[in-house]
Amino acid sequence: MSTFTLDDLRTMLREGAGVDDSVDLDVPILDIPFSSLGYDSLAMLEIAARIEQQLGVHVPDELVERLTTPRAVLEYVGRHLAEVA
Amino acid sequence: MSDAHRTEDSAGAPAAVFTGIGVTAPNGLGTEEWWSATLAGKSGIDFVSGFDARSYPAQLAGEVRDFDAGAYLSPRIVVETSKMSHFALAATAMALDDAAVDLTRIPEYERAVITANASGGAEFGQRELQKLWRGGPRDVSPYMSIAWFYAATTGQISIGHEMRGPCGVVVSEQAGGLDALGQARRVVRGGARLAVTGGTDSSLSPAGYVSQLPTGHLTTVTDPARAYLPFDAAASGFVPGEGGAILVMENGTTARERGISDPYGELAGYAAAFDPRPGSTRPPALARCIRAALDDARLRPEEIGVVFADGHGTAELDRQEARALAEVFGPRGVPVTVPKTMTGRLYAGAGALDAAGALLALRDQVVPPTVHVTGPAPGHGLDLVLDQPRELPLRTAMVVARGHGGFNAVTVVRRAR
Numbered sequence: 037m038s039t040f041t042l043d044d045l046r047t048m049l050r051e052g053a054g055v056d057d058s059v060d061l062d063v064p065i066l067d068i069p070f071s072s073l074g075y076d077s078l079a080m081l082e083i084a085a086r087i088e089q090q091l092g093v094h095v096p097d098e099l100v101e102r103l104t105t106p107r108a109v110l111e112y113v114g115r116h117l118a119e120v121a
Numbered sequence: 122m123s124d125a126h127r128t129e130d131s132a133g134a135p136a137a138v139f140t141g142i143g144v145t146a147p148n149g150l151g152t153e154e155w156w157s158a159t160l161a162g163k164s165g166i167d168f169v170s171g172f173d174a175r176s177y178p179a180q181l182a183g184e185v186r187d188f189d190a191g192a193y194l195s196p197r198i199v200v201e202t203s204k205m206s207h208f209a210l211a212a213t214a215m216a217l218d219d220a221a222v223d224l225t226r227i228p229e230y231e232r233a234v235i236t237a238n239a240s241g242g243a244e245f246g247q248r249e250l251q252k253l254w255r256g257g258p259r260d261v262s263p264y265m266s267i268a269w270f271y272a273a274t275t276g277q278i279s280i281g282h283e284m285r286g287p288c289g290v291v292v293s294e295q296a297g298g299l300d301a302l303g304q305a306r307r308v309v310r311g312g313a314r315l316a317v318t319g320g321t322d323s324s325l326s327p328a329g330y331v332s333q334l335p336t337g338h339l340t341t342v343t344d345p346a347r348a349y350l351p352f353d354a355a356a357s358g359f360v361p362g363e364g365g366a367i368l369v370m371e372n373g374t375t376a377r378e379r380g381i382s383d384p385y386g387e388l389a390g391y392a393a394a395f396d397p398r399p400g401s402t403r404p405p406a407l408a409r410c411i412r413a414a415l416d417d418a419r420l421r422p423e424e425i426g427v428v429f430a431d432g433h434g435t436a437e438l439d440r441q442e443a444r445a446l447a448e449v450f451g452p453r454g455v456p457v458t459v460p461k462t463m464t465g466r467l468y469a470g471a472g473a474l475d476a477a478g479a480l481l482a483l484r485d486q487v488v489p490p491t492v493h494v495t496g497p498a499p500g501h502g503l504d505l506v507l508d509q510p511r512e513l514p515l516r517t518a519m520v521v522a523r524g525h526g527g528f529n530a531v532t533v534v535r536r537a538r
Contacts, residue, residue: 054196074197081263088259 040091040113042066045083045106052086053079066107077101087113092120137306138376138384138537141220141369142477143212145321147183147362147464152215156481159489160510164463166345166360172327179339181348182325183362183465201264202277203242204363208321208470209274210281212367217282220369222315224282226379232284233313234275235305236367237297237320237469239524242269243329250328278317286313291320291469294524295431296393298365298472299532303391305370314375319473321365333361336525338435346493349466351432351459352439352505354498359434362461365470366477373537383537385480389517390418390533397527407521407529408445414519414531415449422450425533426515427488427506429475431523432459434466436498442521443501452502455519456511459491472522476532479518483536487512 046061055061056074065073070080080103084095087109093116095103103109142152147165149155158165165183174180185208190199193211202210217224224232246269252260267273272290279288287308291300298320305318324333333339340358342348349360376384392413394406415422428450431442446457460478461471482488488511497505517535524530 050196052200054198054200056197057195078201078263078267079197085259085263089256 038117040110040117042106042110045109048083048086049075052082067105069104071104091117093117134310136373136387136537137309137370138373138387139368139480139534140222140371140376140381140384141216141218142385142480143215143219143367144474144477145185145188145208145212145364146366146474147185147364150185150188152219152477159460159463159478160487162463162490162492162508164345164492165362166349166463166465168345169325169330171325174330177330178334178341180343181340181345181360182330183360183467184325185364198277198281201268202273203245203268204323205238205240205242205321206268206274206277208323208364209236209367210277212319212321212365213278213282213317216317216367216369222369222379227314229283229285231286231312231314232282233286233305233308233316234278234284234288235291235301235308235316235318236275236278237291237293237301237473238271238274238322239292239294239297239468240322240324240329241271242273243324243332244326245269247326247328274321282317284317287311293528293530294526295466295468295471296522296524296528296530297469298474299391299476299520299522299530300393301473302368302370302388302476302532303393303530306388306391309370309372314372316370317367318370319365319367319476320469321367322468322470323363325361325363330361338433340434349434349462350494351430351434351462351491352443352497352501352503353494354496356434356436356439356498360465362465362467363470364464364474365467366473368473368477386483386534387537388532389535390414390420392417392531394529395527396529405441405445407442407523408448410529410531411445411449411519411521414533418533418535420517420533422454425450425455425517425519426513427456427458427482427518429479429518429520430457430459431521432461433523438523439498439501442523443503447502453504455504456488456506456513457503458488458506460489462492462494472520472530475520475522476534479520479534482518483515483534486515
């Protein structure tokens with residue numbers, strides 16, 4: 037995979053961590069903190085593991101807590117996908 | 122002094138009453154569905170369907186079929202938890218709904234959660250271990266850290282319903298479902314206004330099932346109607362099952378204040394006792410445990426209306442239990458039933474489900490049947506309620522549960538006055 041889009045991330049969240057009943061991922065969520073979307077630190081570790089498995093991009097544990105929004109994740113993955121490719 | 126111990130002196134303590142029941146059982150999902158199936162003698166024991174067990178020495182199970190966790194739980198919780206917790210969380214929702222309680226009116230530090238668990242999240246753990254061996258540690262879900270262990274269910278109930286009062290898990294194999302009720306009563310007496318209690322288990326994945334084989338207690342009979350026959354001359358072992366029950370217990374005084382005039386019943390007596398080590402000349406602890414539970418309830422044996430027996434399904438343990446019942450109640454001195462002949466043995470779920478059955482027996486004045494048993498072993502001296510339910514006036518019911526390794530627990534429930 038050479039790009040990683042917001043929809044890819046949405047799919048990853050749905051499959052890896054589920055979606056809280058009160059949350060709609062299909063609205064503009066780029067700058068909504070994951071905590072407001074119902075995702076805790078364990079959920080973010082699960083997403084980080086999936087990014088590594090599916091995209092080959094390593095996300096160090098200590099960085100996970102700083103990737104607080106979908107935009108931050110997309111920017112980080114986008115930057116490193118270029119290196120992997 | 123007897124080492125079958127009473128939890129504490131009940132003098133002056135408020136009654137601990139049951140106000141809600143939730144059930145996820147192999148022969149019925151939802152309390153009333155399960156109860157009518159149970160009275161109709163409908164069994165949930167069949168060949169294992171979750172995986173191919175045809176090469177296994179034992180091949181039957183009581184599986185909870187057609188259970189859709191997503192119908193009860195948030196998708197976030199479904200991925201974070203194991204099947205044992207799915208059952209408990211669904212049953213908790215049912216039980217709280219049944220209790221018709223507005224939790225916002227009970228301070229969060231007076232809401233308790235005490236569940237029992239014996240097997241952990243076997244199916245979740247197996248899946249993650251397979252990922253570990255296949256792909257390495259980075260493939261293991263971080264949820265493994267919270268999903269598999271005994272306290273996972275209590276933790277998720279506590280988080281989900283903001284219950285910050287006393288929370289704990291009891292691990293005493295099959296006796297746990299009753300030990301949890303005893304502990305719940307203790308925290309209610311200690312000031313908790315409401316306790317979510319009971320137990321569930323699920324270890325019917327291949328690894329979970331195999332781990333039950335070494336005891337040699339699982340039956341190798343493959344006819345679902347002839348496999349698990351407690352107290353029968355043809356007893357050959359038991360069938361394992363999954364699921365259980367969650368009960369809402371409340372302080373009887375505050376329950377009445379919120380308008381509950383007719384709870385299912387009261388936890389009137391509880392006792393636990395541990396068997397002597399193998400080879401000891403001392404007798405098994407069960408008779409002592411039964412007497413201690415009666416003492417705790419301040420009841421005489423003749424005041425007990427029915428006994429929901431443990432019914433292990435192996436000759437020696439059946440003999441021990443029959444002897445203890447005959448010793449306390451006299452030969453054929455009390456009606457005895459084993460509705461778990463319709464579910465298999467549910468480990469931590471068993472005592473809780475039998476307690477639910479006992480409470481509904483008090484409500485409906487009927488004893489559910491013991492199915493499949495056609496040739497009770499001579500000499501047991503039990504008045505077994507066999508293939509048909511038996512209607513009779515009931516004010517009290519006793520539940521017995523015994524766990525592998527020497528655990529015994531006995532509870533007495535009584536219709537609330």
